[in-house]
Amino acid sequence: MTSQNIIEQPKPSYGTVTHEDITKLINVSNAPLNENLVVYAPTGQNPFWSTRIKPTDTPESILRDHINDPDSFSILGKHQEEHSAIVDSNLGYAPYMSQYFINLSIQEQDIAKKYLYLSWGLHFVEDCGMPWHTTTNLTYQSTHFALEDYIDSKAEVYAEAIKNVPAKNITNVNSACWDLAKFVSVSTKPIYDAYINKDYATVDSLNIINLKETYSVIKGILQNFDTMQVQENKVPEIPIFASIIVFTVIAVTVYLFVKATK
Numbered sequence: 243m244t245s246q247n248i249i250e251q252p253k254p255s256y257g258t259v260t261h262e263d264i265t266k267l268i269n270v271s272n273a274p275l276n277e278n279l280v281v282y283a284p285t286g287q288n289p290f291w292s293t294r295i296k297p298t299d300t301p302e303s304i305l306r307d308h309i310n311d312p313d314s315f316s317i318l319g320k321h322q323e324e325h326s327a328i329v330d331s332n333l334g335y336a337p338y339m340s341q342y343f344i345n346l347s348i349q350e351q352d353i354a355k356k357y358l359y360l361s362w363g364l365h366f367v368e369d370c371g372m373p374w375h376t377t378t379n380l381t382y383q384s385t386h387f388a389l390e391d392y393i394d395s396k397a398e399v400y401a402e403a404i405k406n407v408p409a410k411n412i413t414n415v416n417s418a419c420w421d422l423a424k425f426v427s428v429s430t431k432p433i434y435d436a437y438i439n440k441d442y443a444t445v446d447s448l449n450i451i452n453l454k455e456t457y458s459v460i461k462g463i464l465q466n467f468d469t470m471q472v473q474e475n476k477v478p479e480i481p482i483f484a485s486i487i488v489f490t491v492i493a494v495t496v497y498l499f500v501k502a503t504k
Contacts, residue, residue, distance in 0.1 A: 270301040270357070277354045283315040284346065291315040295354045304357045311358075312339070312365045318477065327370045327423035328378055332478070336375065337419035340366035341475040344415045344463065348472055360467075363415065364460060370419040371456030376427040382434045389437060393449055400446075400453050407454045412462035414473050422459050426452045 279295040293311055295304065318324055318335060326334035343363035350356040369375045374386040393400070412418045429448045436444035463470075 270305065272300045272302045274298050274300055275304075275354050277352070279352075279354060281355060281358060284317060293358075295358065299354065301353070301357045304354060305361045308358055308361045309365055312362050317342070325366070325369045326375050327419060329376050329420075329424045329427045334375075334423075335478060336366045336369045337416045337423070338475060338478055340364075340370070340419050341414070341416035341473055344470070345472045345475060348467075348470055364463070367415070367419055367422070367459055367463070368456060370423040371426055371452060371459070373426045373430040373433060373452065376423045377430050379430070382430050385434060385437055389433070392437070392445070396446065396449070400450055403450045404454045404457050407458045407461070409461035409465045410458045412459060412466050413470065415463060416473065416475055418459050418462070422455060425455050 274297060275295075276297050277295055277299070278297050280292050281295065283291040291314065293308060299307075312325075316324055317339070320335065323333070324335045324339050327336040328334045340363050343359045343366070347356050347359035347363060350359055372390070374383060374389065377383070410418065429452060433445055433448045436442070436448070
């Protein structure tokens, strides 16, 4: 993968609902790679999970079709925590997960797997750029899915607003993800208040600010990828009671969403 092969496009990808928009953010080669691979989840936590790369797959299709793979497996056996970065208590594994897969992508010689791991790593960057992935507050979590759907519906408007954001100088993805999570977490209450009060102009303004920050991190990773070095990346130690809290909050959020959509 070379920097000449990656062209950033101004299409936001944000939260779990709109992860597939990453293929609009990154425009890569659509030439078939002529590989036929079965790739398993990279640890023993998911011995039966696998995905296939077909001979007709291209770098573009791999990013598009596999950006949501991390929602289907867990490498630490703590799925909910793997997609969180709770800033008020430094809980969550999302920054670790992003660095983990970026490290794999840097080291991987096979071009198809390189793009696959890059896609998985960027999934967790985007998780850190979603305010609702940075808090365990149940009140805010009650609008988690509704907010992500709203963001998806405004993608074209937001894209125009963020297209000229400069790339950050990213060398350590883990640290950049924590910085991103801390940045967006400040807007959690203002976005919630505005959304509940149907002040969509304020919701849009705050979402654009967060998307610019997220996009600048992604651009920085892409622009620096060729010169990036593998970074030390230790699994955070999270007390069992804290894991239970995170899991409970996410479970209640899903319940509230299902109940609201019936």
